[in-house]
Amino acid sequence: MKVGIIGAGAIAAKMAETLAGMKDAEGYAIASRSLDSARAFADRWGFPRAYGSYEEMLEDPDVDLVYVATPHSHHRDHALMCLHHGKPVLCEKAFTANAVQAEEVLGYARERGVFITEAIWTxxxxxxxxxxxxxxxxxxxxxxxxxxxxxxxxxxxxxxxxxxxxxxxxxxxxxxxxxxxxxxxxxxxxxxxxxxxxxxxxxxxxxxxxxxxxxxxxxxxxxxxxxxxxxxxxxxxxxxxxxxxxxxxxxxxxxxxxxxxxxxxxxxxxxxxxYEYEVQACAEALQRGWLEAPDMPHSETLRxxxxxxxxxxxxxxxxxxx
Structure with a gap:
């Protein structure tokens, strides 16, 4: 499973470290608002692809799962962007800034038939x-x-x-x-x-x-x-x-x-x-065709x-x- 990451901050680096140690998932692409930042991240963690815009990475057909690692305030927009491109999403906690945004994102995921789950690792x-x-x-x-x-x-x-x-x-x-x-x-x-x-x-x-x-x-x-x-x-x-x-x-x-x-x-x-357990849960869900992860169902995210x-x-x- 090839993983793309939106956002190149500290939490993205922790996910990159995780993927580097996994056998069934790999760090494939990084997208940042700055191409220089993305390239530096890719060089550090051995990612084959670096993009200076989120949209560009989401158009890459080889990205199997997108990890959203931006601030809470941006989760709604970035998750919706991923879903619009048909990309499964692992969205960092808190899932969104509020429940209205969460309802919108989860509703759109159901409408599109695309997997999404919250990265509340515990x-x-x-x-x-x-x-x-x-x-x-x-x-x-x-x-x-x-x-x-x-x-x-x-x-x-x-x-x-x-x-x-x-x-x-x-x-x-x-x-x-x-x-x-x-x-x-x-x-x-x-x-x-x-x-x-x-x-x-x-x-x-x-x-x-x-x-x-x-x-x-x-x-x-x-x-x-x-x-x-x-x-x-x-x-x-x-x-x-x-x-x-x-x-x-x-x-x-x-x-x-x-x-x-x-x-x-x-x-x-x-x-x-x-972090490997949430990635493994995503891999299993995608293999089985699930739209949510049993460990963190959408109903619990909304709750x-x-x-x-x-x-x-x-x-x-x-x-x-x-």
Whole structure:
């Protein structure tokens, strides 16, 4: 499978590193607004093709899948452009800037009959699947409380503080905490409560939000672009708790019993970067003729976008193009 990338920034480089280590996918083409930038990227990562416009790359018949690696604010336009050219899409999270855009993109994908999925890498990882298996096995009894956080000091980066780029901690970091909760506890949410601290530019700098489920379970989540947090996810039940190290790229699950003794430990399989699993999911979907990936169905992408829209509305965080 030959992969083309739109955008030549840091996250595109991570995907290029991933593809370089894979056997069933290869980095084939890079498209940037600057041909010089594209050529430099191609030279660095050994891509055969470099394009100075996105449209030009999308006209290349040898591109099998396009990875959209531009800021959130541009995902809608770039995904639609790919779909218009009949190119399957792996679109970086957050899928779009808001749910209206997501609905438009997914609707057009259905209309065109073209595959698209969100590159929320944690959804595809083996250790994420193992976590759900452990919960189903009842290793901690009935789980009732979940906490998760993710934070890095990123407020100096323009894409984080600029409203025109759909900046803020939620779409970049909080989306992982939210997905972690939805993967573990499901979607039967009764109420959402939250608080937010804003930057001078009006986007969210850090936040906490609590999901209360109809059966009484609670997920207490937080994200920040002002500090480096422990990134842990902890799920507690009647007979112990599970500790997930790094909800952004789960590295270890520790099962602790009711006497606070370590019962078992599950380590992350050796990985290239962790991005390989979402690429593999795309390859399988294309081989099988699927229009979405089972690990991150379109309904879940829309659910996450709507929840984040509701949170931003509560905080009064609005992007200039909305």
């Amino acid at each position: 959804r595809y990882m083996p250790l994420s699947h193992r976590l759900n298996e452990l919960l189903a096995e009842g290793v901690i009894g009935r789980p009732t409380m979940l906490t998760a956080n993710l934070g890095y000091p990123l407020s100096h980066k323009e894409r984080m503080y600029n409203p025109a780029l759909a900046g803020g901690a939620l779409l970049d970091l909080g989306v992982y905490a939210l997905n972690f909760a939805l993967m573990a506890f499901g979607t039967d949410i009764e109420r959402v409560d939250s608080a937010c601290v804003k930057t001078k530019t009006g986007v969210d700098a850090q936040e906490s939000f609590t999901l209360t489920y109809r059966d009484g379970r609670m997920a207490v989540l937080s994200s920040t672009m002002m500090a480096k947090t422990d990134r842990q996810g902890i799920i507690s039940g009647e007979e112990g708790h599970l500790i997930v190290e790094n909800i952004n790229n789960p590295q270890r699950i520790t099962v602790v019993d009711s006497e606070y003794r370590v019962k078992s430990v599950y380590d992350c399989p050796k990985q290239i970067t962790g 996450v976008m709507r929840l984040m829209d509701d949170l931003r509305a509560h905080w009064g965080v609005r992007f200039p193009f909305e």
